[in-house]
Each structure stands twice: as C-alpha cells, then as structure tokens.
Amino acid sequence: MRAVITGGAGFIGSNLILELQKRFPDWELFVVDDFSSGNFKNLRTFNGEVITGSITEEKTIQKIEKLKPDVIFHQGAIVDTTLTDQRRMMEVNCEAFKELLEVARKSRSAVVYASSGAVYGNTEPPMVVGKGELPENVYGYSKLAMDRYARKFMKENPTVPVVGLRYFNVYGPREEHKGKMASMVLQLTVQILKGKRPRLFKWGEQKRDFVYVKDCVEANIKAFESGKSGIVNVGTGNARSFNEVVETIKKALRTDVEVEYFDNPYKFYQNFTQADLTHTKELLNWTPQTQIEEGIPEYVNWIKENVDWEELPY
Ligand SMILES: NC(=O)c1ccc[n+]([C@@H]2O[C@H](COP(=O)([O-])OP(=O)(O)OC[C@H]3O[C@@H](n4cnc5c(N)ncnc54)[C@H](O)[C@@H]3O)[C@@H](O)[C@H]2O)c1
Structure with missing residues (x-):
C-alpha cells in the first residue's frame, strides 16, 4: 500500500x-x-x-x-x-x-x-x-x-x-509549533507550568467539543x-467548558492556581460546539475512546516529559 x-x-x-x-x-x-x-x-x-x-x-x-x-x-x-x-x-x-x-x-x-x-x-x-x-x-x-x-x-x-x-x-502531542493556534489544553498547561495564572476569555463557560x-x-x-x-x-459528542478544561489540567498538575479572566477580542468566535456523531458511527464504524478526563492527564504528562515548554510563547 x-x-x-x-x-x-x-x-x-x-x-x-x-x-x-x-x-x-x-x-x-x-x-x-x-x-x-x-x-x-x-x-x-x-x-x-x-x-x-x-x-x-x-x-x-x-x-x-x-x-x-x-x-x-x-x-x-x-x-x-x-x-x-x-x-x-x-x-x-x-x-x-x-x-x-x-x-x-x-x-x-x-x-x-x-x-x-x-x-x-x-x-x-x-x-x-x-x-x-x-x-x-x-x-x-x-x-x-x-x-x-x-x-x-x-x-x-x-x-x-x-x-x-x-x-x-483537537488536542494532544506534537502541536507545539502551532503558536496561538495550538489547543487551549497546551496553552493553559504551559501557563500553569510557568507559574502563571491560566488565562481564559470571560467567564470560561464557552463550550467546545475537545477531541x-x-x-x-x-x-x-x-x-x-x-x-x-x-x-x-x-468529536466526542460532549461539549466541555474551558473552566472544566482548566480544572482537569489543575488536577493533573496537582495545583490550585486561580484563573485570570479577560475580555474576548474576537468578533467571530464559536461559543459552543458539539459534534453529532450519528453519521460518523454509521459510515466509519468509529467511536471516540477518550474524554478529557483521560486525554488531558495523559497529554499533560507528555508535555512535561517531551516539550521545551519554557520556550513556548504562552
Ligand atoms: N487541530 C485542530 O483542532 C483542527 C480542527 C479542525 C480541522 N483541522 C484540520 O486538520 C488539518 C491538520 O491541522 P493541524 O492542526 O495538524 O495543523 P498543522 O498546522 O500542525 O498542520 C498543517 C500542516 O500543513 C502544512 N501545510 C500548510 N500549507 C501547506 C501547503 N500549501 N503545502 C503543503 N503543506 C502545507 C503545514 O506546514 C503543516 O505541517 C488541517 O487541514 C486543519 O484545517 C484541525
């Protein structure tokens, strides 16, 4: 092939x-x-x-x-x-x-x-x-x-x-080159690792389907x-808020740092995404295996072990 x-x-x-x-x-x-x-x-x-x-x-x-x-x-x-x-x-x-x-x-x-x-x-x-x-x-x-x-x-x-x-x-290993387009999971993890407060658009309740x-x-x-x-x-078929993402990262890093909220500067912004997977399951015989509770801790460990996070611009 x-x-x-x-x-x-x-x-x-x-x-x-x-x-x-x-x-x-x-x-x-x-x-x-x-x-x-x-x-x-x-x-x-x-x-x-x-x-x-x-x-x-x-x-x-x-x-x-x-x-x-x-x-x-x-x-x-x-x-x-x-x-x-x-x-x-x-x-x-x-x-x-x-x-x-x-x-x-x-x-x-x-x-x-x-x-x-x-x-x-x-x-x-x-x-x-x-x-x-x-x-x-x-x-x-x-x-x-x-x-x-x-x-x-x-x-x-x-x-x-x-x-x-x-x-x-999408979030996971090998996205460090993406700068501001990298997943919020990477950006927030690096902010916390650097000792900063994780930054979210007010008030962190926007929801996304993180896969x-x-x-x-x-x-x-x-x-x-x-x-x-x-x-x-x-996707996963489950929308999760940015606040939930931060909580999951904090748990993985065993820290209690507080979020810093700021105004969203973008006029065009998706506030809520959630995939319907009915067609996907029928066509591909595929279902997502990983919710953020498993994916984020695995990825956070990968970041700690493999990423030169001090050099990243977050
Ligand atoms: N990451 C996400 O959350 C997400 C979500 C929806 C869709 N996508 C889509 O998934 C695909 C992969 O995205 P990604 O997140 O891996 O981004 P990425 O930037 O890491 O990967 C894109 C790759 O395409 C290459 N590329 C760009 N223009 C090219 C060109 N003209 N010729 C040859 N190569 C070129 C880049 O150098 C890069 O290696 C893209 O089509 C993107 O639109 C990604």
Missing part, C-alpha cells in the same frame, strides 16, 4: 504517519509538506520519504500523481482561523484540494481529508452534517467549500472513496478502511 500524507510535518499529520508506520510496516509512506507551519521535529522518527513543496504548486501535484498512491490522507492546510486573506486561504485550502482530487480520480486513490467543525460557525448545537453550515470566518468557509466540492466529486466519481472528517477541537488526537488518527484509518464516501463529524 502506498500512502501520501499531506501536512505530515504538522500536528495531526505527524500523529497519523507515526501510527501508520507502526501499524502497517509494509506500507510505503510519503509526507508532502511545505513546512509553513509544521516542524521537522515531528518527523524525526519517520522512516518514509519527505517531499518538500506546496500543494499549491503544479510540480508538487505532479510528484504526487507520479506516485500513483492507493490513498491520500490530506491534512495540509492553512489552519489560522484568524487569517483574513481570503484569496490565500481559498487557494491553499480549496484550490489545492481540487487538484488532489483530480490526482485521485486519475490514479483511483482513496482520499481522506481534513475538514473542520468551523464550518458550523455559531449554529445551534449539536452540529449535524448538512444543517446550519454558516461559518463565521474564511477558514471555516474554505473547509465548507472543500466539502461542497467533495460532494460533487463523490457523485461524479462513485468508485473513488472520499471521506471528509470535520474535526472539532484527543489519537481518536482523530483512528478516524482517519477507519475512514480509509471503510472504502466508503461521505462527510462526517469527528
């Missing part, structure tokens, strides 16, 4: 390649990344080939096409939800995706790609695929545009399996193994 993983130097992509390498030692793995956000450190134990280039460039797309992959796991994207350059966001996230689907059509490759819970904006939760898809920022819109194009592609190419995974708020990266990796593998096509949510 030959697999191409775009964005393999990034957070979710690197967790995916390391699991594929472990579970399927016979597979040939190819990471495609332009290192605009991802970090070589995430690839240090990866034995496959790394193709350095942007998926917006024709020569990179041609290299992928030449490989005739059996599957493309497409994680590469601009992930900055605060970026307002609409053209750039659409070119990297949506136009490059169309080119990858064209490669898949020619090579009959399966495609599993990263969409996002951001497509729902401030829709009434739980978020259901096909309902209330009104993104609040251009990042969310670029993912919705990908999903719409993918749906058309699925209809026109029923023999090419394509699965879109709408990840909600552990191991569950996302499993969803990618199950999506490929399903051989089916569709677009599904990837």
Whole structure:
C-alpha cells in the first residue's frame, strides 16, 4: 500500500504517519509538506520519504500523481482561523484540494481529508452534517467549500472513496509549533507550568467539543478502511467548558492556581460546539475512546516529559 500524507510535518499529520508506520510496516509512506507551519521535529522518527513543496504548486501535484498512491490522507492546510486573506486561504485550502482530487480520480486513490467543525460557525448545537453550515470566518468557509466540492466529486466519481472528517477541537502531542493556534489544553498547561495564572476569555463557560488526537488518527484509518464516501463529524459528542478544561489540567498538575479572566477580542468566535456523531458511527464504524478526563492527564504528562515548554510563547 502506498500512502501520501499531506501536512505530515504538522500536528495531526505527524500523529497519523507515526501510527501508520507502526501499524502497517509494509506500507510505503510519503509526507508532502511545505513546512509553513509544521516542524521537522515531528518527523524525526519517520522512516518514509519527505517531499518538500506546496500543494499549491503544479510540480508538487505532479510528484504526487507520479506516485500513483492507493490513498491520500490530506491534512495540509492553512489552519489560522484568524487569517483574513481570503484569496490565500481559498487557494491553499480549496484550490489545492481540487487538484488532489483530480490526482485521485486519475490514479483511483482513496482520499481522506481534513475538514473542520468551523464550518458550523455559531449554529445551534449539536452540529449535524448538512444543517446550519454558516461559518463565521474564511477558514471555516474554505473547509465548507472543500466539502461542497467533495460532494460533487463523490457523485461524479462513485468508485473513488472520499471521506471528509470535520474535526472539532483537537488536542494532544506534537502541536507545539502551532503558536496561538495550538489547543487551549497546551496553552493553559504551559501557563500553569510557568507559574502563571491560566488565562481564559470571560467567564470560561464557552463550550467546545475537545477531541484527543489519537481518536482523530483512528478516524482517519477507519475512514480509509471503510472504502466508503461521505462527510462526517469527528468529536466526542460532549461539549466541555474551558473552566472544566482548566480544572482537569489543575488536577493533573496537582495545583490550585486561580484563573485570570479577560475580555474576548474576537468578533467571530464559536461559543459552543458539539459534534453529532450519528453519521460518523454509521459510515466509519468509529467511536471516540477518550474524554478529557483521560486525554488531558495523559497529554499533560507528555508535555512535561517531551516539550521545551519554557520556550513556548504562552
Ligand atoms: N487541530 C485542530 O483542532 C483542527 C480542527 C479542525 C480541522 N483541522 C484540520 O486538520 C488539518 C491538520 O491541522 P493541524 O492542526 O495538524 O495543523 P498543522 O498546522 O500542525 O498542520 C498543517 C500542516 O500543513 C502544512 N501545510 C500548510 N500549507 C501547506 C501547503 N500549501 N503545502 C503543503 N503543506 C502545507 C503545514 O506546514 C503543516 O505541517 C488541517 O487541514 C486543519 O484545517 C484541525
């Protein structure tokens, strides 16, 4: 089996390649990344080939096409939800995706790609695929545009399996390069480790569906193994508040530090996200295994042992 993983130097992509390498030692793995956000450190134990280039460039797309992959796991994207350059966001996230689907059509490759819970904006939760898809920022819109194009592609190419995974708020190892886009679990943990008070937007009661990266990796593998096509949510199905996240981190670090609340400067902000997982369970035969009570302590230990947290800007 030959697999191409775009964005393999990034957070979710690197967790995916390391699991594929472990579970399927016979597979040939190819990471495609332009290192605009991802970090070589995430690839240090990866034995496959790394193709350095942007998926917006024709020569990179041609290299992928030449490989005739059996599957493309497409994680590469601009992930900055605060970026307002609409053209750039659409070119990297949506136009490059169309080119990858064209490669898949020619090579009959399966495609599993990263969409996002951001497509729902401030829709009434739980978020259901096909309902209330009104993104609040251009990042969310670029993912919705990908999903719409993918749906058309699925209809026109029923023999090419394509699965879109709408990840909600992913947290876990290997996201330190993401700066302000890293999960709040990392940012709050580092603030506490540095002896600071954890900082939350007033009053910490906004809720998100926090999903552990191991569950996302499993969803990618199950999506490929399903051989089916569709677009599904990837979350836990449980919304948890930022206050609950802080409490869980404090317990893991055995500290009683108090939260510092401050005004939210963002006009476009999702106040409450929760994934409906009905379609996901049907299509992928996947259910999330990790709630924050298990995921956060495991991750906090990983941070303490593996991250140069004093150098992080939180
Ligand atoms: N982390 C989350 O909570 C979350 C939530 C919803 C969706 N997603 C999606 O999951 C995917 C992975 O996100 P992540 O959190 O791992 O972010 P990340 O920034 O760690 O990973 C993205 C990777 O894509 C690479 N990349 C960016 N532009 C590229 C280009 N033009 N050509 C080649 N490579 C390029 C980056 O260098 C990076 O390695 C993205 O598509 C993102 O939109 C993530």
